[in-house]
Amino acid sequence: MAEKGKKKSGGAGDKAEPAKQASVDGEKKASVETEAKTEAKDHGAAIAMPIEKHGEAAASAHHAAAHGHPVDRREYFIVFGVLFALTVLEVVLANPALGIARSLVGIGLVGMAIAKASLVGYFYMHLKHDTKVMKLTVAIPMATPAFYALVLVTEAAWRLTR
Amino acid sequence: MSSTAVEHAHHDGPTDWPDDPHYGKASAGKIGMWIFLLSDALTFAGLLLAYAILRGGSKTWPPDPALHEPAFGIPFTAALTFLLICSSVTMVLAHAAAVEGNRKKLVQYLSLTALGGALFLCGQAQEYFGIFNGGHGLIEEGLKFGGSARANTFFVTTTFHGAHVLTGTIYLTIMAIRSAMGKYDNGNHNSIEVLGLYWHFVDLVWILVFTFIYLL
Numbered sequence: 001m002a003e004k005g006k007k008k009s010g011g012a013g014d015k016a017e018p019a020k021q022a023s024v025d026g027e028k029k030a031s032v033e034t035e036a037k038t039e040a041k042d043h044g045a046a047i048a049m050p051i052e053k054h055g056e057a058a059a060s061a062h063h064a065a066a067h068g069h070p071v072d073r074r075e076y077f078i079v080f081g082v083l084f085a086l087t088v089l090e091v092v093l094a095n096p097a098l099g100i101a102r103s104l105v106g107i108g109l110v111g112m113a114i115a116k117a118s119l120v121g122y123f124y125m126h127l128k129h130d131t132k133v134m135k136l137t138v139a140i141p142m143a144t145p146a147f148y149a150l151v152l153v154t155e156a157a158w159r160l161t162r
Numbered sequence: 163m164s165s166t167a168v169e170h171a172h173h174d175g176p177t178d179w180p181d182d183p184h185y186g187k188a189s190a191g192k193i194g195m196w197i198f199l200l201s202d203a204l205t206f207a208g209l210l211l212a213y214a215i216l217r218g219g220s221k222t223w224p225p226d227p228a229l230h231e232p233a234f235g236i237p238f239t240a241a242l243t244f245l246l247i248c249s250s251v252t253m254v255l256a257h258a259a260a261v262e263g264n265r266k267k268l269v270q271y272l273s274l275t276a277l278g279g280a281l282f283l284c285g286q287a288q289e290y291f292g293i294f295n296g297g298h299g300l301i302e303e304g305l306k307f308g309g310s311a312r313a314n315t316f317f318v319t320t321t322f323h324g325a326h327v328l329t330g331t332i333y334l335t336i337m338a339i340r341s342a343m344g345k346y347d348n349g350n351h352n353s354i355e356v357l358g359l360y361w362h363f364v365d366l367v368w369i370l371v372f373t374f375i376y377l378l
């Protein structure tokens with residue numbers, strides 16, 4: 001950028017002033033950037049974001065692109081709360097003293113277990129931030145044995161009715 | 163061009179990978195761990211399906227009531243489940259600390275996660291062998307490997323999971339030591355994310371094992 005400005009200033013006399021100005025601006029900017037670079041290197045990635053003047057959104061979008069995702073602790077704790085609540089609910093539902101039909105208990109427990117496993121995969125294993133192909137790469141092999149189990153259970157249930 | 167400084171700062175450390183059109187920024191290590199975990203998931207699925215087929219094919223469960231096999235301790239194993247969920251939380255917090263380049267917190271949370279794994283193994287030893295109450299565990303109460311399909315599927319599945327917890331605890335300990343040495347400073351958190359994938363998977367499998375083997 002600075003070199004281009006210098007070339008122009010050499011070519012046309014009346015354009016020399018603004019071109020020179022641009023070249024100075026370019027140099028100034030470059031030096032600011034070098035400073036920012038050094039500072040960022042010294043203090044780690046966290047401090048580099050506020051330095052960027054062109055909006056934190058752009059910076060954090062870039063951050064997400066480079067490192068997968070920003071950290072959201074609140075989300076982690078919400079997921080923890082749901083996992084805890086579902087575990088308590090499962091233990092209560094499994095209690096035979098409640099007198100709920102075994103088939104309903106079975107469906108409820110399996111549903112809650114799959115929900116819990118999915119929460120761990122989606123939020124804690126960061127599938128939420130992965131690409132669609134990555135999500136499918138995980139989801140399809142995981143779903144296949146579940147589908148096979150469903151076929152086996154249906155077959156067993158059908159045999160019982162005969 | 164104005165974002166050069168930020169770009170450089172965030173690309174510092176070996177975590178930057180070319181943006182793949184399908185897998186985005188996922189590193190080779192991350193995809194490798196997922197391939198391993200999927201194969202592992204299918205192994206666990208095989209064990210759980212074998213259990214389902216044996217149980218479905220048996221008129222009663224436990225298969226032989228004359229053996230007087232003990233019931234599983236639900237409150238105790240529910241507590242172990244809670245322990246693993248807590249260790250998953252400390253694992254995500256360790257990863258968050260690694261993203262932010264906070265070495266102290268990273269080491270603390272990794273150590274807590276490893277502690278959770280070690281406590282889970284103690285819990286499993288207590289369940290099997292009753293190490294904390296004079297050998298009064300499931301084995302002494304009459305749940306013997308080879309004794310019944312219930313005992314066999316129980317021991318094969320839970321010890322296979324226990325082996326994963328043991329591996330994870332060792333893995334976590336090594337990574338905690340390496341973190342303390344400063345190997346994962348400066349935004350180099352890819353290895354911590356890969357470790358997290360393994361550890362959360364161990365938790366995920368336990369959630370399923372707990373439901374299918376203990377609760378159902």
